[in-house]
Amino acid sequence: MQNYFEMIVLYCIRIFNGERSVYAILHMLKGKKSSQTIQDIHLFGLTNLLGTLPDISRRQLEITVDNLLQSGLLITLPQNGYYLLTSNGQELLQQHLKKYPFPETLNGFRFQNRTQSYWSRLSLLIQTISHIIHKQNRFYPIQRDFQTQTWVKRYLAQNRQSRVEIGRHLFDELSTLLEKRPEKERDVFVKRLTGIHRIGRTYSQIAKELHDDEWYMRYLFLGTIHFMLQQIDDSSVQYPYLYSIIKDVQGNSHTQLTNSTQRTLKYLYDGKSLEEIAFIRRLKRSTIEDHIVELAYSDPRFNISRFMSPKIEEAIRIAAKTSRTKQLRAVKEIVANDEISYFQIRLVLAKAGDDK
């Protein structure tokens, strides 16, 4: 394998196990907000990787898959053109995962919406504070995005305490959090920062300095960012300064939903039935079903009992356990009951995902 990205693709292909095309991988890594993608990541257990490579292109992925095929790590399934790993592929993946595991803190599903705003605000704020406390008020902002710049200006206008103090607090909070991370992650994070005396390093520069892979550097960095966001979420009192950077950016489960699903959810709250919602919204029944399945994945408290009896739910649950694949058809064949719909099976599988 040439790089860490190839490993990620190999990993996803193994997880999808010939049941999804490579474009499902593309949507997943780019963090596409569709019901299908949300269902996939839960069904297959890929919540950590969702939206971790928003800039990846279709072409990049296709070239990579091609390389993997050429090196004999993949085979093509004759029936649908999807891919499976060869035993070579399996072995190589195993080795690489052992050497370069995903940071255990990685959680794209929970944090993809906030990752970019958190980092761009934090890095520009740090650059700004660093210059002000060194009595330099003019510098080229490292973040060009207008929104980020406006945010930092407003932040500093609203927080009137001394800049030295803000710097000290940011230092304390960041070092407390970084202390809890492995050596390499700390290094990568700090090298990326821009301050008074130097401009931050690019991923490829860091990779060269540490004799490591550029893609891997990205994931280590994301691991750090997600770890920080999770700590800030769980104990905002302990990290008031970092919390104030991200508190206005919504990250709860409901904003993870697609807009359309949010509207369906509102009608469900109003007590409307599936058919009524489809009629009101002039959408196909199957679309509303997708929304409901998405809701079942996103909210652990979502109650599916209004869509089936406890008896049916139990029958599906047992069938799902017996079946080894994640294919709905296999489950349906096992339950062997015409009255049970695919929709009901998908709902139960969505809930079962939580039991893992």
Add this chain to the structure above:
Amino acid sequence: MNIEEILVKQFGYNMFRPGQKEVIESLLEGNHTLAMLPTGSGKSLCYQLPAYVLNKAVIIVSPLLSLMQDQAEQLKMRGEKSVITLNSFLTSVQKREAIERLDSYRFIYLSPEMLAIPRIIERLQKLEIGLFVIDEAHCISQWGYDFRTDYLNLGNIRSKLNNPLTLALTATATKTVQADIKEKLKLKKPKEVITSVDRSNIAYIVEELSSYTEKLARLKELVNSFDGSGIIYFSSKKAAESVTNFLQENGVKDIDYYHGGMEQEQRMLIQQQFLHGQLRIICATSAFGMGVNKNNVRVVIHFHLPGGMEAYLQEIGRAGRDGKQSAAILLYCDGDEGLPLHLAEQQLPTLYQIEETCASLHKLEVGIWNIEPRQEIELREMHALTDVQWRWITHFVKEFEREDPFMITKKLKKIANERRFENQNKLERFFRWVSVSGCRRVNILSYFDVAMTEKNQTCCDRCKVVTDELLASLPHDDLIVKELKKTWKQELAAILIGEAKTNEEQTS
């Protein structure tokens, strides 16, 4: 305050550079002005200074988002707060807010596609416009080297805005292009300030090598023979990357690459590292440079041939902005001329693509003005059109929409043929310059129909300048070596707490 005082007070300069004062005075006398000032001679001052005399809004149309942002940031660095850049990257809320408050800005930077939005034109019509600036005005001309279809409407927009006082700025325009700019912008008898395109402190060198390998080896020698900053231009992203790796592996330090395929944040880091002297050499595509305001670039090397003389002057113009001796070196190897020809070819649709696309567009029920994104994708895929080719075709179909379909296709094919011929012509003329036996400077000037005014001793390889002697004699710049602190924590403290504090912690 007179303009000299403003120059000192607002901009911190003691003296105007050639051409600046003439342009500013012409504008303040109320003349529409066409100004050609060489790259790196402080063109933006020509509209920035008058803003403080006119005390009305200055609108600047600029072709490139990054250029616009760089110039806005530079103004802000000088303490100018009322600057806005309006472009398609703003969210709709931001756009609305900015448009509402448009009269509160002194400098309004706009991309040409923003001027196609009726709401923005309406708002601008209500504004008292002190000066309307078209930056990189050669983009309006089909005969210019960087033709942009969305620049063509600027003439109409000027009329809609009631013909405000206008400044057309360019660094590189032949007489034909200058005439075209005046015509397209509907500028009647503007005052013209044409300074020489020559940059006397840049020595021109062309070296011919016999193979690619030799070119690489020579490049390695060259970057090791001077200690200042340098830019190496390539015509492909891939080459920029692979040559960077080659040089790094061969022990060249403080070098990295920059191209349009990189993420915005990574690009910004590289550009800033270069400005701050953290990187000495950048291997780049032509995407790098516009708006990069670094004074002490000593050497610009071309590893591939540029698209023509205008492009070449733009790129080497990034050297020696501080006025000190600098060098432009072109490495040529037999067969190199194929690459720019191929690249220029790709910019234009083929005649077959024109015919087929025009036929599809004609069949389209919604009409040329209302094509949905989905239809655009379909059509582009069907006819294998790049983004540039697609915009090229749709622009001209819109332009000729009143005519019958047969005529439209015919006209488009004619224009494409002319463009193709012109591109080849430009390359051939440049290639002739590469192999010219006389003085290179005299030949550049004659390309732009300008006479030589002053001659530098250190002129060009044809005037007996020897590359290695030249490089050894270039002014030295101290690169600031930025060693990282020993641990991540000391480094973090150096950023957020300050040096004094860090030392204290180191000793404790």
